[in-house]
Amino acid sequence: MEGELKDYLGIPRRLIPWFPSVDEEKCNGCSICVKACKHEVYSFDIAKKKAFVANPYSCEVFCQSCQFQCSLEAISFPHKTEVKEVIKGLRDRYPPK
Numbered sequence: 001m002e003g004e005l006k007d008y009l010g011i012p013r014r015l016i017p018w019f020p021s022v023d024e025e026k027c028n029g030c031s032i033c034v035k036a037c038k039h040e041v042y043s044f045d046i047a048k049k050k051a052f053v054a055n056p057y058s059c060e061v062f063c064q065s066c067q068f069q070c071s072l073e074a075i076s077f078p079h080k081t082e083v084k085e086v087i088k089g090l091r092d093r094y095p096p097k
């Protein structure tokens, strides 16, 4: 997928479960997140008039910039500590370069 990040500190990006989720009930379709993310993680669903996550693995690991810009708190992320545990568990297979 274009723009997809290949790895995070030597770990394949697709193994790291860090990306936003949009709560459709809360989203009012303002598009702020779509414009805010330079990695094009979001797209806009014209029919539903909502943002959606189109390219989850293009998201920078541990970035939360879009979440802070959504005034309706429609964007959420997994818990950082849980994702850090996943990364720790992958270190044996993917040692630091």
Ligand code: SF4
Residues within 6 Å of the ligand: 022, 026, 027, 028, 029, 030, 031, 032, 033, 034, 050, 051, 069, 070, 071, 072, 073, 074, 075
């Ligand atoms: S910033 Fe929030 S309310 Fe606006 S489109 Fe994105 S998720 Fe929806």
Ligand code: SF4
Residues within 6 Å of the ligand: 019, 020, 036, 037, 038, 039, 040, 041, 042, 058, 059, 060, 062, 063, 064, 065, 066, 067
């Ligand atoms: S957290 Fe950062 S990289 Fe990920 S979708 Fe939001 S703005 Fe884009």
